[in-house]
Amino acid sequence: MRTxxxxxxxxxxxxxxxxxxxxxxxxxxxxxxxxxxVTDVGGVNDKSFNQSAWEGTQKAAKEFGFDTKxxxxxxxxxxxxxxxxxxxxxxxVIITVGFLMGDATAAKAKQYPNIKFAIIDNAYFPTKGVxxxxxxxxxxxxxxxxxxxxxxxxxxxxxxxLAGVLAGGMTKTGTVCTVSxxxxxxxxxxxVGFQNGAKWIKSDAKALNVYIPSFTxxxxxxxxxxxxxxQGCDVVFGVGGNTGNGGLLAAKxxxxxxxxxxxxxxxxxxxxxxxxxSSAAKNVDIAVYNYLKSVSxxxxxxxxxxxxxxxxxxxxxxxxxWDSKIPQAVKDKIKAASDGLKSGSIQTGYKP
Amino acid sequence: xxxxxxxxxxxxxxxxxxxxxxxxTAVFAAVGAGAVFLLFNAIxxxxxxxxxxxxxxxxxxxxxxxxxxxxxxxxxxxxxAVINIGIEGMMLMGSMVGYGVNVYAFTWMKQNGxxxxxxxxxxxxxxxxxxxxxSGLLALLHAVVSIRFxxxxxxxxxxxxxxxxxxxxxxxxxxxxxxxxxxxGTFPPFDIPLLGQIPLLGAIMFQGQKPIVYxxxxxxxxIHYVLFYTPWGLRTRAVGENPRAADTLGxxxxxxxxxxxxxxxLLAGFGGAWFTLEAVDVFNPQMTNGLGFIGLAAMIFGNWTxxxxxxxxxxxxxxxTINTTVSIFRPDIPSQIPQMLPYILTILVLTGFVxxxxxxxxxxxxxxxQ
Numbered sequence: 189m190r191t192x193x194x195x196x197x198x199x200x201x202x203x204x205x206x207x208x209x210x211x212x213x214x215x216x217x218x219x220x221x222x223x224x225x226v227t228d229v230g231g232v233n234d235k236s237f238n239q240s241a242w243e244g245t246q247k248a249a250k251e252f253g254f255d256t257k258x259x260x261x262x263x264x265x266x267x268x269x270x271x272x273x274x275x276x277x278x279x280x281v282i283i284t285v286g287f288l289m290g291d292a293t294a295a296k297a298k299q300y301p302n303i304k305f306a307i308i309d310n311a312y313f314p315t316k317g318v319x320x321x322x323x324x325x326x327x328x329x330x331x332x333x334x335x336x337x338x339x340x341x342x343x344x345x346x347x348x349x350l351a352g353v354l355a356g357g358m359t360k361t362g363t364v365c366t367v368s369x370x371x372x373x374x375x376x377x378x379x380v381g382f383q384n385g386a387k388w389i390k391s392d393a394k395a396l397n398v399y400i401p402s403f404t405x406x407x408x409x410x411x412x413x414x415x416x417x418x419q420g421c422d423v424v425f426g427v428g429g430n431t432g433n434g435g436l437l438a439a440k441x442x443x444x445x446x447x448x449x450x451x452x453x454x455x456x457x458x459x460x461x462x463x464x465x466s467s468a469a470k471n472v473d474i475a476v477y478n479y480l481k482s483v484s485x486x487x488x489x490x491x492x493x494x495x496x497x498x499x500x501x502x503x504x505x506x507x508x509x510w511d512s513k514i515p516q517a518v519k520d521k522i523k524a525a526s527d528g529l530k531s532g533s534i535q536t537g538y539k540p
Numbered sequence: 541x542x543x544x545x546x547x548x549x550x551x552x553x554x555x556x557x558x559x560x561x562x563x564x565t566a567v568f569a570a571v572g573a574g575a576v577f578l579l580f581n582a583i584x585x586x587x588x589x590x591x592x593x594x595x596x597x598x599x600x601x602x603x604x605x606x607x608x609x610x611x612x613x614x615x616x617x618x619x620x621a622v623i624n625i626g627i628e629g630m631m632l633m634g635s636m637v638g639y640g641v642n643v644y645a646f647t648w649m650k651q652n653g654x655x656x657x658x659x660x661x662x663x664x665x666x667x668x669x670x671x672x673x674x675s676g677l678l679a680l681l682h683a684v685v686s687i688r689f690x691x692x693x694x695x696x697x698x699x700x701x702x703x704x705x706x707x708x709x710x711x712x713x714x715x716x717x718x719x720x721x722x723x724x725g726t727f728p729p730f731d732i733p734l735l736g737q738i739p740l741l742g743a744i745m746f747q748g749q750k751p752i753v754y755x756x757x758x759x760x761x762x763i764h765y766v767l768f769y770t771p772w773g774l775r776t777r778a779v780g781e782n783p784r785a786a787d788t789l790g791x792x793x794x795x796x797x798x799x800x801x802x803x804x805x806l807l808a809g810f811g812g813a814w815f816t817l818e819a820v821d822v823f824n825p826q827m828t829n830g831l832g833f834i835g836l837a838a839m840i841f842g843n844w845t846x847x848x849x850x851x852x853x854x855x856x857x858x859x860x861t862i863n864t865t866v867s868i869f870r871p872d873i874p875s876q877i878p879q880m881l882p883y884i885l886t887i888l889v890l891t892g893f894v895x896x897x898x899x900x901x902x903x904x905x906x907x908x909x910q
Contacts, residue, residue, distance in 0.1 A: 398864055399879070401875075407820055415595070415599065459723075
């Protein structure tokens with residue numbers, strides 16, 4: 189009796205396995221597209237733009253049915269390795285987050301022409317003799333260049349300008365400051381926009397700035413914030429991932445005002461919400477989402493896509509708790525600056 | 541180099557406490573640091589007034605704390621001839637544990653009806669304790685691997701660094717990255733009553749600092765006393781210079797090494813806790829940013845003495861705060877130049893002022909009992 193039961197069970201197992209084996213190949217053709225995200229060293233929980241990119245990826249995955257996965261880069265030497273890992277696992281789309289990944293992405297896009305790449309914050313422009321563009325081509329994105337790379341760019345200087353207007357309108361000491369990460373174009377755009385915005389609303393405003401060569405050093409960011417606060421700064425704009433977050437903390441501890449960056453940090457970084465008057469948001473999540481949407485309907489193209497105030501890709505986050513404390517005059521000025529930037533009658537002063 | 545010049549500092553380390561050479565180094569370092577600071581103040585154009593100078597120096601003492609503690613960790617280990625390059629990992633562990641315990645203990649106590657102020661005090665103290673213990677455990681691992689199993693100490697230290705990155709990364713992702721309850725914040729700063737009144741020095745060292753910074757200053761004196769004025773210190777140094785001879789005289793070499801490495805680990809734990817319990821109340825992966833290794837440089841700069849190591853740490857701390865000051869007042873100087881300052885300073889100091897550093901003679905060699 190016992191052996192019979194055993195045989196039955198064994199048969200059932202065999203049948204189940206066989207069915208399983210059959211089922212797998214039939215499901216394969218309908219397999220989901222695989223999307224891989226390579227973060228910069230800040231990591232996917234940086235309360236800032238890596239996190240935002242991953243959120244956009246997940247949202248798109250839910251709606252359009254992608255398989256998604258992320259790999260965090262621990263150091264810059266990981267960039268190519270991490271892209272390789274997705275490539276060998278036959279991913280269809282690889283998104284690289286950050287300007288610093290520019291060279292790695294270009295090299296790998298050349299190596300894997302069948303994979304679609306999207307890079308945030310880096311656009312490839314013609315530079316003669318650069319390894320990843322043929323030196324006869326005028327533009328990296330035309331044929332022979334990077335035909336499979338989409339650059340998702342943001343006009344950080346515009347939203348930085350608005351943050352500057354807000355800071356310049358709110359400061360009591362007339363000094364505003366930025367705790368910045370590495371001196372790379374997206375950070376510089378934020379800083380230059382911010383400083384010119386502050387001077388636009390208050391022509392005698394002083395704008396201090398310190399670049400810190402790291403995005404993962406909140407301790408140094410806070411010390412830097414404190415230094416600038418002791419020089420009279422009372423609105424701290426933190427531009428630089430976790431390093432910038434340290435600057436926000438410095439402002440919060442002194443009971444001053446702070447402005448977040450990249451995402452609405454009131455939501456992602458509640459520890460400093462008392463001090464946070466707004467955030468200069470670039471909607472990385474929306475840009476990534478729109479890109480993946482175009483991938484899913486087959487309309488994705490190589491080239492540069494710029495998010496700006498005109499198309500709503502960047503903008504100031506809500507004032508939240510500070511809404512009632514910000515004078516209407518300042519809000520009007522922000523509105524005026526925003527309209528001016530959109531129409532082009534106001535320039536942010538950033539020169540690439 | 542003749543034989544006598546090599547043996548003099550070694551002999552002086554065993555007999556003299558602060559020899560003329562150490563004094564000379566200290567004077568050189570102070571003069572050098574002062575000159576560099578004046579130079580940069582001149583570049584800034586006198587915009588940094590006395591208040592700003594004191595503020596900068598006060599900040600550099602604060603920034604020197606983790607570096608000095610890392611240096612003391614290396615010092616304790618290497619004086620007993622165990623090389624420890626796992627300090628970075630130990631500090632990282634300490635900072636992660638400190639942050640996690642601080643936040644979760646605070647939340648738990650508040651839920652159980654304790655008022656926020658008391659809960660904050662208790663959880664901070666508890667966090668500091670556990671941070672130190674966690675770092676000590678890693679040190680114990682290093683001790684077992686390198687003393688009991690006589691493995692290569694460099695490899696063991698490297699493994700500890702990698703292990704700490706992995707472990708802290710895992711716990712961060714699982715428990716500390718999202719939806720964390722608000723914590724009680726960092727230790728509040730306070731002034732030391734009498735010492736804080738000393739003109740200039742008081743404002744720089746004993747005002748507005750937090751407990752771990754004061755602990756670092758006390759630890760300097762304590763380590764100096766223990767190493768050079770107690771039987772234990774004598775044994776430690778003997779084990780570091782000539783373990784065979786020490787063994788012959790009845791010193792338990794293994795025991796001395798175990799305890800020294802453990803003490804080193806505990807010190808590194810304080811250094812790690814500085815990041816999350818004093819500097820900022822957040823943790824993020826790899827937030828120690830290589831200060832553990834810079835601590836080792838400070839130790840070598842200080843020729844394996846606590847005051848020397850403190851001087852090294854202060855110089856590095858100074859370099860790290862001057863660059864901020866320069867950046868603030870001179871935005872026209874490319875940011876990379878002030879950013880290079882601490883490293884240029886380190887190289888200058890290491891090559892120019894110190895000359896040849898002489899480690900304990902048996903440094904890095906496992907001891908085989910016969």
